[in-house]
Amino acid sequence: MKPKHVEILKLNKTIIIGAIVGITISAISAQLFAQEEDYLLTTYTVIIEYAGFLSTLFLLFYLDNRKNKTTFRADLIKFFSSIGISEVIYVVIRWLVSYYLLTLNYDPSVATLVSQLVGWAIFMVVVNVVAKKLRLYKN
Numbered sequence: 001m002k003p004k005h006v007e008i009l010k011l012n013k014t015i016i017i018g019a020i021v022g023i024t025i026s027a028i029s030a031q032l033f034a035q036e037e038d039y040l041l042t043t044y045t046v047i048i049e050y051a052g053f054l055s056t057l058f059l060l061f062y063l064d065n066r067k068n069k070t071t072f073r074a075d076l077i078k079f080f081s082s083i084g085i086s087e088v089i090y091v092v093i094r095w096l097v098s099y100y101l102l103t104l105n106y107d108p109s110v111a112t113l114v115s116q117l118v119g120w121a122i123f124m125v126v127v128n129v130v131a132k133k134l135r136l137y138k139n
Contacts, residue, residue: 011079011131014060015124022053023116030108038102045112046095050087057083078134086127094119 026049033044061079065072094115101111 008128008131010064012124012128014057014064015083015127017060018053018057019116019120021056022049023113025049025052026112026116027109030112034108038099041108042095042098042102045098045108046091049094049116050091078131082127082130082134085130086123089126090119090123093122 026045029048030041030045033041036044061076065075068075097118098111098115101114102108106114
């Protein structure tokens with residue numbers, strides 16, 4: 001397998017692990033805040049998921065790339081640029097879908113999970129396209 005493909009697989013593995021952490025703590029928080037208004041519940045779960053996802057993502061990216069100190073800073077900027085663009089799209093989609101499902105009286109954990117799955121599907125496509133356009137992995 002080409003080094004470029006190995007790096008792309010590592011990127012996707014990092015994102016998926018971060019997503020699992022984010023989804024897990026978001027589902028727990030959805031149950032904790034279930035009595036809140038729909039817009040507050042949606043906002044809280046998005047913020048909590050985002051915090052868990054980004055902290056896990058940064059830790060795993062650092063662990064995967066700390067050996068290559070010469071390009072780490074440049075790769076980190078490209079990595080967070082691709083993640084940042086994708087995150088904006090994800091957060092908007094996630095918030096809108098979650099809020100919509102909550103207004104239809106879906107269970108908070110179901111609304112959270114469905115909105116995350118829709119958001120993550122779109123996020124994964126966007127992050128890989130942006131990473132390719134930014135030439136995150138040049139090889």
